[in-house]
Amino acid sequence: MSTTVETSKQGGALAATANYLDERAGVGGILKNFGRKVFPDHWSFMLGEVALYSFVILLISGTFLTFFYQPAMTEVIYDGAYVPLKGAQMSIAYASSLDISFEIRGGMLMRQAHHWSALLFVAAAGLHMLRVFFTGAFRKPREINWLVGFMLFILGMAAGFTGYSLPDDLLSGNGLRIIDGMIKGIPVMGTTISSFLFGGEFPGTEIVARLYGLHILLVPALILIFIAIHLFMVIIHKHTHYSGPGRTDENVVGYPLMPVYVAKAGGFFFIVFGVVMAISATFTINPIWNYGPYDPSPVSAGTQPDWYIGWLDGALRLAPSNLDVSILGYTYPFGVLIPLVGSLVFLGLVAVYPFVEAWVTGDKREHHVLDRPRNAPVRTAIGAAGVTFYGVLWAAASTDLIAVFFQMSLNHVLTVMQITLIAGPVVAYIITKRTCLALQRKDREIVLHGRETGRIVRLPHGEYIEVHEPLDKFEMYKLVDFKDYRPTVVRPNKYGKITVGTRMRAALSRLYFEDRIAPVTQTELNEAQSHDHSPAVSAPAAQDQLTK
Amino acid sequence: MKNRFFRSRRKPLAATLVIAAGLLFSGGGYAVATSVVETSATEYTAEQISEGRKLFLANCASCHGLNSEGSAAGPSLIGVGAASVDFQVGTGRMPGQGSGPQLPKKNVQFTDEQISLMGAYIASLAPGPAIPEQKYLEATGDATHGGELFRINCAMCHNAVGAAGALTEGKYAPNLEGSEAKHIYEAMLIGPQNMPVFNDANITPQDKNDIITYLAYLEENPSAGGFELGNLGPVAEGLFLWIFGLGLIVAITVWLGAKSN
Known part of the structure; x- marks a missing residue:
């Protein structure tokens, strides 16, 4: 009792408050644990943060929008400020969206901030996912967190799509019509699912209110839960780091959360917020007043979904449109089913990739040091192939705009995209893999012989040599500290049988590790140095080679 | 008498007569509907x-x-x-x-x-569509009605606000920005190149005036939300976000992550 009084006298109000909280909520212990969490410093570790901050902006601006938006499809006659729609018949949802844009103070800014930050949320999450993939951050123990992040990406798309349809304008209505068509394309039960979703025949009078419920309640709640799990796992696993002196799979090198990262991340939030607000204040997004109220008959040219749904739209555009097969009275529209199944398979592959790679390498160790993409050539090549596949589908969503603005034939653009969709990933795979191997060879050369300086020296006996400058330790770490894998050998199991699984694994392992550049070993380095007579530099990491 | 009348309906000649009457009616109606081609309003010397x-x-x-x-x-x-x-x-x-x-x-x-x-x-x-009368070109019509007509008849090729759109085999519906009222009217009337004809029976001169009014409104009133990014919709918005929005933010992360000298 007496000590408490003393503390408050010494430290003033701040210390008293801290003490009050500590005695009642154990804040001191929590801060001690969390405050000392160490995070490494690298720009690419901030991309997930950008997604998180965009989500915060989404919550703030979204709450503002719910004050004024009315999710009803009852028809009214518009009598608001936008002249070319005065007297037009439209749903209450569309009218209230127009009111938010033109009559609510700050409404336009908030609507645009909500939409721009939605685009940014998914974009930053996607870029973060690519960083995690190409640096191998998904390896043990983070495979489950990869799945959580994957779910967040899907939920981001779901949140975006349900929100996109709320203004009930012509553009979003057309988007819904496409979804309705895809659902109806599902064999046997498509039509039933569609009437269940829309409460009868499309568009009905229910869908906007239903999407609204999903958009403001279920989807954001799920996103919040998954974000909590995602961050909790980051705390448990600790952050990964790039290789460097003193950085191993057993530690993490960086700055503590308190006070460095709290200040840095807090400041970064306001930077992201500022960028989103600056864009929202100066650039129009989704001018719903241009599209007009939803009416099932017209479809405007340039009808596209937001970017993160674009690849699905592109898949529909590229699929052959004349593949309807009729079996036992049911029509199977393969022009719809191929994109539907194809995109699900693609997403499935993205989700399970960490498990596939772990199985192929047979590596059960924990990994906290990230790979440089070149040091995992096949993974990087697979990633490049995936990015190409996605990128072609994505570009295919704008075939019409490409045709108009580059003065090409729409038909030719489509054909070229169809070919690129198949051939592009293969070419990307080969080029990327070869580039990675070449870069690894270059690294090896630099480690063994130092950097070329361009200085030509004539030795006393007349020989000319170029002086090679030995690397410093920091550079050396970056170049030699990576895992080396070798193809697994097919061995019979305890029953003396070679299973199909083993064979498959061996085949995949060969694909991964057949062409490989081994990291420089200490012996090789010593050898090179004695040959060069350059000052001794020791190879930092012991090369543990996996021979399974 | 009654019987004879009913029987006569089954005679071959009756069928021919009915078909002839039908053709006359529908064909005549069509001719009337499509003959709204104005002959030259002004006499030339x-x-x-x-x-x-x-x-x-x-x-x-x-x-x-x-x-x-x-x-x-x-x-x-x-x-x-x-x-x-x-x-x-x-x-x-x-x-x-x-x-x-x-x-x-x-x-x-x-x-x-x-x-x-x-x-x-x-x-x-030969008689053909004449240059439109000035009274239909003053953009004094009903913009709401014009907007609705535009979305139903024009937007599927020209885009919701006339920012251009693709047709097959390299053909396209051009951007309408900066087009003169007279030319918009004439285009609907004559259906140049790949455009269909919207004659006066389909879209009346007053309707055409409404469409011109809507387009004039769009031209005089730029977006209340700021720069329009070409009015091309989500593709332009997505490109902008990736290149300038995320690009700027990534540049800032690089700056924040850079080691101080």
Whole structure:
């Protein structure tokens, strides 16, 4: 009792408050644990943060929008400020969206901030996912967190799509019509699912209110839960780091959360917020007043979904449109089913990739040091192939705009995209893999012989040599500290049988590790140095080679 | 009497009569509906027509034929009316330069006076759509109705606000920004190049005026939300976000992650 009084006298109000909280909520212990969490410093570790901050902006601006938006499809006659729609018949949802844009103070800014930050949320999450993939951050123990992040990406798309349809304008209505068509394309039960979703025949009078419920309640709640799990796992696993002196799979090198990262991340939030607000204040997004109220008959040219749904739209555009097969009275529209199944398979592959790679390498160790993409050539090549596949589908969503603005034939653009969709990933795979191997060879050369300086020296006996400058330790770490894998050998199991699984694994392992550049070993380095007579530099990491 | 009447319905001649009546009715109705092609509202003098013919022979006849009867290089102009000449030459599409899926808009090659003379000559060959009356071009109509008509009839090719759209095989619906009211009206009337005809029975002159009013409103009132990114919709928005939005933020992360010297 007496000590408490003393503390408050010494430290003033701040210390008293801290003490009050500590005695009642154990804040001191929590801060001690969390405050000392160490995070490494690298720009690419901030991309997930950008997604998180965009989500915060989404919550703030979204709450503002719910004050004024009315999710009803009852028809009214518009009598608001936008002249070319005065007297037009439209749903209450569309009218209230127009009111938010033109009559609510700050409404336009908030609507645009909500939409721009939605685009940014998914974009930053996607870029973060690519960083995690190409640096191998998904390896043990983070495979489950990869799945959580994957779910967040899907939920981001779901949140975006349900929100996109709320203004009930012509553009979003057309988007819904496409979804309705895809659902109806599902064999046997498509039509039933569609009437269940829309409460009868499309568009009905229910869908906007239903999407609204999903958009403001279920989807954001799920996103919040998954974000909590995602961050909790980051705390448990600790952050990964790039290789460097003193950085191993057993530690993490960086700055503590308190006070460095709290200040840095807090400041970064306001930077992201500022960028989103600056864009929202100066650039129009989704001018719903241009599209007009939803009416099932017209479809405007340039009808596209937001970017993160674009690849699905592109898949529909590229699929052959004349593949309807009729079996036992049911029509199977393969022009719809191929994109539907194809995109699900693609997403499935993205989700399970960490498990596939772990199985192929047979590596059960924990990994906290990230790979440089070149040091995992096949993974990087697979990633490049995936990015190409996605990128072609994505570009295919704008075939019409490409045709108009580059003065090409729409038909030719489509054909070229169809070919690129198949051939592009293969070419990307080969080029990327070869580039990675070449870069690894270059690294090896630099480690063994130092950097070329361009200085030509004539030795006393007349020989000319170029002086090679030995690397410093920091550079050396970056170049030699990576895992080396070798193809697994097919061995019979305890029953003396070679299973199909083993064979498959061996085949995949060969694909991964057949062409490989081994990291420089200490012996090789010593050898090179004695040959060069350059000052001794020791190879930092012991090369543990996996021979399974 | 009654029986005879019913029996007579089954005679072959009756069927022929019914078909003839039906054809007369529907065909006649169609003829009435489509004959709303205006004959020249203004009478041209013989001097204007002969001046126009001289211009035609010097600039157009090599493709359209000496008597505008058409050739392999260009269609017949008999009956296309002064509106066609005014649109095609007045927007610079004619005289065409080079072949392609579609003749693009370019700098106008003739003076208004010369265009009107050529129009007089073409109009003298056969009745055809005339240059629209000024009262329909003042953008004084109902913008709401015009907007609705635009979305139903025009937006599927020209985009919701006329920012251009693709057609098949390299053809396209051009951007409407900066188009003169007269040319918008004439385009609907004559259906140039790949555009369908929206005649006066389909879209009345007043409706055309409403559409012109809507487009004029869009041109005079830029987006309340800020820069429009070409009004191209989500593709332009997505590109902007990835390149400038995320690009800027990534540049900032690099700056924040950079080690101080």
